[in-house]
Amino acid sequence: MPDINWSQQILNGLFAGSAYALFAVGYTLIFGVLDILNLAHQAIYMLGAFCALVLVTGNVAGLGPLPGGVKLPFWLATILAMLVAGLLGIVLDRIAFAPLRGRPDTHFSGMISSIAMALIFEALATWFFLPQRSQFPLGTIPGGAITIGQGALSYSRLLVIVAALVLVVLLTALLRFTKLGKAIRAVAENPKAARLLGINVEAIYSFSFFLSSALGGAAGIFYGLAISRLDPTMGRTVELKGLAVIILGGMGSVPGAVLGGYLLGLTEVLSVALTNTSNYRDAIAFILLFLILVLRPSGLLGARRVREA
Amino acid sequence: MIRRTRWLGQAIWALILILVLAACGTATTPTAAPAASQAASAAPRTSAAPSASAAASAAPSASAAASSGATPAASGAAGGATKEVKVGAILSLTGDSQIYGNPQKQAIQLAIDEINASGSIPGIKLVPIFEDDAGTKDKGITAVEKLIKTDNVTAIIGPTLSNTALAVFPVAQQNGVPALGVSTTANGIVEIGDYIFRDSLAEAQVIPVTIKSAKEKLGLKKVAIIYGVDNAFTKAGYDVFKKACDDNGLQITSTQTYSATDTDYSAQLTAIKGTNPDAIIVSALAEGANIAKQARELGIDSKITIIGGNGLNSPAYIKNSGAAGEGTIVGAAWNSANDTPVNQKFIAAYKAKYNADPDQFAAQAYTGVYIIAEAMKTAGPNVDRKSLRDALANIKGLATPLGSFSFQPSRNAEHSPVIQIVKNGKFEVLK
Numbered sequence: 042m043p044d045i046n047w048s049q050q051i052l053n054g055l056f057a058g059s060a061y062a063l064f065a066v067g068y069t070l071i072f073g074v075l076d077i078l079n080l081a082h083q084a085i086y087m088l089g090a091f092c093a094l095v096l097v098t099g100n101v102a103g104l105g106p107l108p109g110g111v112k113l114p115f116w117l118a119t120i121l122a123m124l125v126a127g128l129l130g131i132v133l134d135r136i137a138f139a140p141l142r143g144r145p146d147t148h149f150s151g152m153i154s155s156i157a158m159a160l161i162f163e164a165l166a167t168w169f170f171l172p173q174r175s176q177f178p179l180g181t182i183p184g185g186a187i188t189i190g191q192g193a194l195s196y197s198r199l200l201v202i203v204a205a206l207v208l209v210v211l212l213t214a215l216l217r218f219t220k221l222g223k224a225i226r227a228v229a230e231n232p233k234a235a236r237l238l239g240i241n242v243e244a245i246y247s248f249s250f251f252l253s254s255a256l257g258g259a260a261g262i263f264y265g266l267a268i269s270r271l272d273p274t275m276g277r278t279v280e281l282k283g284l285a286v287i288i289l290g291g292m293g294s295v296p297g298a299v300l301g302g303y304l305l306g307l308t309e310v311l312s313v314a315l316t317n318t319s320n321y322r323d324a325i326a327f328i329l330l331f332l333i334l335v336l337r338p339s340g341l342l343g344a345r346r347v348r349e350a
Numbered sequence: 351m352i353r354r355t356r357w358l359g360q361a362i363w364a365l366i367l368i369l370v371l372a373a374c375g376t377a378t379t380p381t382a383a384p385a386a387s388q389a390a391s392a393a394p395r396t397s398a399a400p401s402a403s404a405a406a407s408a409a410p411s412a413s414a415a416a417s418s419g420a421t422p423a424a425s426g427a428a429g430g431a432t433k434e435v436k437v438g439a440i441l442s443l444t445g446d447s448q449i450y451g452n453p454q455k456q457a458i459q460l461a462i463d464e465i466n467a468s469g470s471i472p473g474i475k476l477v478p479i480f481e482d483d484a485g486t487k488d489k490g491i492t493a494v495e496k497l498i499k500t501d502n503v504t505a506i507i508g509p510t511l512s513n514t515a516l517a518v519f520p521v522a523q524q525n526g527v528p529a530l531g532v533s534t535t536a537n538g539i540v541e542i543g544d545y546i547f548r549d550s551l552a553e554a555q556v557i558p559v560t561i562k563s564a565k566e567k568l569g570l571k572k573v574a575i576i577y578g579v580d581n582a583f584t585k586a587g588y589d590v591f592k593k594a595c596d597d598n599g600l601q602i603t604s605t606q607t608y609s610a611t612d613t614d615y616s617a618q619l620t621a622i623k624g625t626n627p628d629a630i631i632v633s634a635l636a637e638g639a640n641i642a643k644q645a646r647e648l649g650i651d652s653k654i655t656i657i658g659g660n661g662l663n664s665p666a667y668i669k670n671s672g673a674a675g676e677g678t679i680v681g682a683a684w685n686s687a688n689d690t691p692v693n694q695k696f697i698a699a700y701k702a703k704y705n706a707d708p709d710q711f712a713a714q715a716y717t718g719v720y721i722i723a724e725a726m727k728t729a730g731p732n733v734d735r736k737s738l739r740d741a742l743a744n745i746k747g748l749a750t751p752l753g754s755f756s757f758q759p760s761r762n763a764e765h766s767p768v769i770q771i772v773k774n775g776k777f778e779v780l781k
Contacts, residue, residue, distance in 0.1 A: 046624050049648070053616040060614075172444035172484075174636065179672055186647065193649040268613045269670075270640055272446065278611040313617040319607045320579065322617075 048190030050314040051307070056198045056267070058306025059205035063260040064279050065286040065298040066209055067253035073293030074229045074249045077148055081133055081155040082257050082283070083276025084162035089126035089258020090265040090275065091170050093118045097181060102171045115181050119262050126258025130250035133158055139246075159276075166273035176269040197267040204263050208256060209299055215252075216295065225249060229293070289330050291343020300341055305330075432475045433731055435504050437462070437722060438497035440481045440490055440518060442510040446636040447485035449666035450533060450711045451510045455480055456704050457712035458507060461719035464699065471723050473731030483509050487517035494518045498525045504735055505530065507718050510711075511635075512536035512583040519546045528739040532718040533711050535660045536586035540761040545739050547761045549718050549752070551683040553590045553659055556767040560681035561594040563769040563780055564657055568679075570629050572601040573657070574622040576615070576641060577633035579607035587633035587659040595631075603627045612637075619645045630654060635661040639670035646674040655679055665709050668775055678772045679780060684713040684752050685768040687779065693751040717750040724748055 064086060071079045096118035099107050113121070137154040141147050186195040194202075216222035227235040228245045236242050264279075265271045286305050290297025305326055312325035333341065439458050442451035462476045479501050481493035490509050497503045498521070506522055506529040509515050515534040522529040523543035531539055531548035535556070540546050564570060573595060578584030595602055603625035606618035619641070622630060630645065632638050642656050656678040658667075663680045671678075686697060686707070696716055700708040708716075725741035726733050733741075746756045753765040770777040 044624055046620055049620045049623075050617060053614075053620060056616070057614055167444065172448055174446060174449075174670070176670065186649070193647070195647045198647075264613075268640060269643055270613055274445070275613075278613065310617040313606075313621060317604065317621055319618050323609070 045314045046191050047314075049192035050310050052189060052192040052194050052198075054307035054310035055202055055303070056194070056306070057309060058303035059202045060260060060264045060267075060279070060302075061282055061286050061306050062299045062302025063201075063205040063208060063263070064257060064283045065290070065302050066212060066295050067256035067260070068283050069287040069290070069293055069295060069298040070212075070249060070253045070256075072287065073295070074225060075138070075151075075246065076293075077138060077151045077155075078284075079133075079138075079155050079253070080152060080280070081137065081158040081162060082253070083280035084159040084166075085126050085129055085133070085254045085276075086257045086261035086279065087166060087271075087273060087276040088129060088162055088261075089122050089254075090261030090271050091166060091175075091273075092125045092258070093122035093262040094170075094175060094177060094265075094271055096121055098178060101169055102173070102175060103169045115177075115266075119259070122262055123255040123258050126261075127251040127255035129162075130252075130254025130257075131247050133254070134247055134250040139243075142246075163273050170271075170273060172273060174270055174272040176271060177266050181266065195267070197263075201263045201267050204259060208259060209295075212252070212256065213295060221248070285327070285330055287340075289333060289340055291340030294340070294342045297340055297342030304341075432469075432473055434475050434477045435726065435733060436477045436479055436501055437719075438479045438481065438494075438501060438503035438506045440483050440493045440497070440506065440508040440510075440514075442485040442514070443480070443482040445485040447510055449636055449664055451482075451485075453709050453712040454508070454510060454532060454715035457700065457708065457716040458719055460700060460703055461716045461723075465719065465723050471726045474726055474733065476719075476723070479503060483511075483514050483518075485511055485514065487514050490514040490518040491521060494521045498522070498527050503527065504733060505722050505738055507532055507715065507722070509534070512539060512586065513581050515539055516542075516582050519543070522546065526739075527735050528742055530718050530722060530742070532714045533660070536583045537589070538582075538586075544743075544761070545735075547721075547742055547757060549721055549750075549755065549763045550660075550714050551763050551765070551767055553587050555762075556681035556683065557587070557590045557659060558594045558597065559767050560657065560659075560679065560769055561591065561598055561600070564629065564655070564679050565598050565600060567780060568629070568655060570600060570655075572603050572625075572627050573629045573631055574604040574606070574625055574627040575602060575631045575633070576606040576608065576618055576622065577631075578610055578635070578637070580609050581635065583661065584633045584635060584659075587661070591631050591633055591659070608637075613640070615641050615644050616648055619648050619650065623648060623650050627654065629657050631657045632662065633659050636666065636670075638662045639667050639675065642667075642671040642678065643674040652677060660710075663710055663770070663777075665707070665777075668772055668777070675772050676774075680770050680772075680777070682710050682768050682770050682777070683763070683765070684710040685770070685777075685779060688751070688753065690749065690751075690753070692749050696751040713751045717752050717755065720750060721745055721748060721755065 068079065068082045071077060095101050096113045097115055099110055099112035137158045138151050141150045141154065144150065182200065183196050186193045187199060216225060224240050224245055227240060228242055232242050265275065282305065286301040287298050289304060290301030308326045308329055309322050312322045313319045441454050442448055443455060458478060462478050465471060466475050479497060481497060483490035483493050494506065497506060506527055509518050510533055512534045515531055516538065519529055519539065519542045523545050526545060528545050531550060533550050534548050535550050535553045537554060539548055575588060575591060577588035604622050606622055608615055608618060632641050634641055638658055638661055646652065658678060658680045662678060663682050668675050696713065697708060700712060724745060725738055728741040729737040743757060743761065748755045756764045758764045769780040771780040
């Protein structure tokens with residue numbers, strides 16, 4: 042049995058966990074506010090990543106260069122791509138969810154229509170960006186690495202960890218300390234009461250989709266950069282992990298999604314490190330998920346019937 | 351108001367339905383449409399053909415050769431006596447494996463255009479029908495059923511991936527349609543039945559040579575292995591690599607797996623790094639480039655060579671892995687430096703038509719069409735699935751870009767492999 046490089050494996054786990062957490066906070070936000078599972082979140086994640094790629098390279102693979110030869114630095118492309126992803130989220134809400142709101146079967150039909158939207162987004166992405174795998178050009182961000190103990194962490198991976206921390210802190214602050222955040226939490230709690238109190242519920246729904254999708258897009262950009270792989274179906278694998286993460290953390294709970302993300306990432310990595318084989322990785326991760334749900338059916342931080350956004 | 355929103359909802363649902371159907375449809379329509387129109391235009395011609403061929407049945411090949419020889423370029427347009435024979439090609443044209451499937455499609459189209467233009471198969475014009483399997487088994491099965499039952503093809507080329515082939519070939523075998531794998535290298539392919547051939551060297555023919563050469567040239571003593579556990583090709587590649595390591599007395603320090611949906615391999619690679627191997631064997635498909643890249647990011651020294659199977663044998667691997675892929679050793683069935691006239695002619699024609707260098711997948715697909723054409727020459731203008739199969743089994747010493755090509759009695763390909771190393775972003779022969 043070889044020595045385990047603990048510092049490296051923990052860094053690996055933090056990296057995976059940050060990616061899961063960043064994806065899952067947006068996912069769980071929509072569940073918290075609307076009680077709906079948005080299965081198109083993974084498609085927004087993918088489109089956000091491609092949007093940043095297009096702005097960085099100035100080229101759409103399936104169509105050709107952008108007019109005017111626009112090429113943006115990575116940080117600016119990231120901000121714009123997050124905005125585009127957020128706007129796509131609003132479009133998604135207007136098309137897939139808004140027409141079904143108020144119907145008795147809205148949870149179920151909304152989920153199905155979000156699957157349809159995910160397929161449409163993927164088909165459009167295949168058309169615009171081709172079915173190939175793409176990657177950010179070399180040198181998009183510096184190629185070096187930092188060393189912590191015996192572990193190495195490339196700048197692109199460090200960026201995922203830092204971005205997850207910053208964005209989650211900003212989201213939490215927005216929900217906790219601003220009037221807008223208070224309104225979102227009120228709508229999550231009880232949309233009818235919120236409407237009676239003069240809150241524009243539809244606007245809050247739109248804004249929640251904007252926030253959720255901008256975060257999802259950011260997750261796609263940073264993770265896609267770190268693992269150098271973008272393709273129109275890149276969201277599908279993270280979707281399942283993301284679902285596991287929000288169930289683990291408690292459906293609708295933002296801190297729960299963060300905790301769940303890190304827990305899943307670290308469990309996956311440590312199961313590989315401890316058994317020295319990767320055959321049991323998903324089994325161990327999902328047995329853990331199962332055990333936690335047996336002990337706490339509402340998830341780690343999920344409160345029964347009391348939702349927080 | 352309520353009524354209006356309900357209408358809106360229904361309209362949006364209808365729109366979604368139309369978009370989804372359109373998205374599903376686009377994959378097949380462009381390839382299916384020309385084939386259908388050709389089939390329609392062919393119908394009156396073939397009905398006229400029997401009387402002509404009956405008159406000339408004493409010397410069918412001579413008369414057909416005369417008619418096509420007179421106007422080689424216009425044989426399709428003039429073609430009173432030529433019969434259209436459909437050849438189906440199931441390739442991975444979307445998804446990860448399109449890096450293999452698209453060169454194959456281009457090479458098949460090139461070979462068929464050449465053969466039809468030269469009229470080299472007396473009395474026969476080849477009509478390709480391309481189907482996309484997206485690298486999946488279920489789409490592969492849909493495609494093979496369509497080709498056999500709706501399009502009534504005489505032969506099938508592909509699928510691109512062994513994993514798909516293991517699901518597709520049994521259907522071809524049951525229906526008695528000869529199928530020729532042009533990139534299927536895993537074990538258990540030709541064993542499916544006597545209608546199944548392949549012109550691609552099996553991993554079991556290439557990998558032992560790869561490991562032996564790598565050990566001799568680099569002085570390897572211990573290696574680590576990482577492979578995809580849920581794909582037939584990468585798993586079979588692992589089995590062959592493991593056996594080759596054992597046979598050559600190489601110690602295996604660590605064996606790691608990943609699943610096809612994984613994108614981050616750092617946990618496995620960290621474990622491998624801790625065992626200090628001399629080389630890392632990567633039995634992977636397109637994700638091989640990401641594994642190489644992540645290995646170097648984790649600080650695995652570039653002196654630790656990456657050794658791969660056929661999945662890494664693609665210019666796309668070099669492009670996607672960049673500096674991380676330098677020094678990678680890969681066994682191959684084809685080498686562009688082979689200077690036989692037929693190989694150089696293929697490379698020049700491919701470059702001229704597509705403005706890109708062909709890779710091994712293109713060379714094998716191109717060869718596949720010529721193998722089928724050769725068998726059709728033997729089987730004659732009245733070729734059917736059975737006679738084509740028998741003619742294929744007897745292919746011997748055909749000059750192809752891969753070298754002098756024969757089928758073994760097992761219907762596997764017979765020619766010698768080349769061991770390559772990535773140097774300055776190009777595959778070179780390992781010396």
